Amino acid sequence: EAQVTQNPRYLITVTGKKLTVTCSQNMNHEYMSWYRQDPGLGLRQIYYSMNVEVTDKGDVPEGYKVSRKEKRNFPLILESPSPNQTSLYFCASSWAGGNTIYFGEGSWLTVV
Amino acid sequence: GESVGLHLPTLSVQEGDNSIINCAYSNSASDYFIWYKQESGKGPQFIIDIRSNMDKRQGQRVTVLLNKTVKHLSLQIAATQPGDSAVYFCAENENSGGGADGLTFGKGTHLIIQP
Numbered sequence: 001e002a003q004v005t006q007n008p009r010y011l012i013t014v015t016g017k018k019l020t021v022t023c024s025q026n027m028n029h030e031y032m033s034w035y036r037q038d039p040g041l042g043l044r045q046i047y048y049s050m051n052v053e054v055t056d057k058g059d060v061p062e063g064y065k066v067s068r069k070e071k072r073n074f075p076l077i078l079e080s081p082s083p084n085q086t087s088l089y090f091c092a093s094s095w096a097g098g099n100t101i102y103f104g105e106g107s108w109l110t111v112v
Numbered sequence: 113g114e115s116v117g118l119h120l121p122t123l124s125v126q127e128g129d130n131s132i133i134n135c136a137y138s139n140s141a142s143d144y145f146i147w148y149k150q151e152s153g154k155g156p157q158f159i160i161d162i163r164s165n166m167d168k169r170q171g172q173r174v175t176v177l178l179n180k181t182v183k184h185l186s187l188q189i190a191a192t193q194p195g196d197s198a199v200y201f202c203a204e205n206e207n208s209g210g211g212a213d214g215l216t217f218g219k220g221t222h223l224i225i226q227p
Contacts, residue, residue, distance in 0.1 A: 004155075031213065040120075042201065042219035043156075050213065090155055099144050099205050101215065103155030 002027050004104035006091050012110045013081055021076045021107050023091030030096035032074035033058070034066065036087040037106075043090070049074055050096060081111040120199060124224045131189040133221045135202035140183060142204035142216075147176060147187045150199045150220070159187070159200075189223075197225045 004025045013019055025032065033048035035058075045058030049068040063085055065077040074093075078085060088108055094101040125131045137145070143164040148156040162169045162176045162185075169176050175188040185202050201220035 033213070040219065043217040048213050056213070092155075099146065099215070100158050100161065103157070105155050106153075 002102065004091055004093055004102050006089070006104040006107045008107060009105065010108045012112065014112055015082055016080050019078050019081060019109075021078075021089060021091075021109070023074045023076065023104060024072050025074075025091075025093040025102070026072065027093060027102070028071065029093035029102075030071070031098070031101070032068065032091065032093045033101065034064070034074070034076045035090045035092065036060065036085075037090060038087050046076070046089075078109075081109075083111045086110050120220050120222045122222045122224060124226055125192050126226050127192060127194060129192055131187075131192045131196065131223055133187045133189075133200045133223065135185040135187075135218050135221075137183050137185060137202070137204045137218075139204060139206050139216070140180075142206055144205040145176070145178060145185050146203045146205075146215075147174075147185075148201055148203060148217075150201070152198070156201070192223075192225055194225050194227075196223060198223060 007022045030051045034046040035043045037043050044060045046064050047058050047066040049055045052068055052071050055066050068074055088106050090106050091104040092101040146161045147159040149159050150156040160171045160174050160176050162178050167178050173190045177186045199220040199222050202218045203215045206214045
């Protein structure tokens with residue numbers, strides 16, 4: 001089954017404690033992306049990657065890092081999380097040049 | 113239309129009625145549009161898409177209409193069912209050559225189905 005899998009799905013953490021949200025897709029997609037979804041603001045892109053070792057900033061990259069060492073994985077790293085990073089995060093993937101992206105189930109992150 | 117405030121616009125319809133969800137887009141250069149459905153606790157799912165060289169496209173129970181003159185997109189759901197309850201949002205692609213990195217998402221409309 002074609003999937004985008006994120007982990008963890010739910011996490012409560014403390015300010016400053018580094019965390020990683022993993023994302024994996026089994027569709028051999030070149031493009032992967034991270035979004036955050038906040039009330040009234042919709043989906044905002046954090047970072048995206050067009051292929052292995054190619055990453056670019058999205059609209060709201062501050063406070064986040066990503067890496068793309070393998071085609072299937074695209075982890076989102078919060079080196080020093082802050083409360084304003086409390087949000088619902090989505091990983092997504094698609095074919096290069098494709099318009100339809102496939103989303104993961106989401107990761108609820110709370111930073112206290 | 114899409115939300116500009118803290119609360120999503122809400123559309124409440126009776127089960128069995130038709131629903132029309134609207135979206136205004138801003139970029140006249142956008143040439144590809146998508147509707148997504150997001151159920152509670154889940155990620156957005158693709159519903160239907162349309163290219164700028166079309167003004168109407170139909171799927172199973174859904175129709176998307178595109179009016180490029182006024183930069184307006186709508187999603188029509190026929191015979192609305194309880195399972196249609198979700199947040200619906202549109203996306204436009206600013207990359208004429210395609211590529212999901214050019215997608216911009218609207219803020220969404222919450223569709224509520226009343227029995």
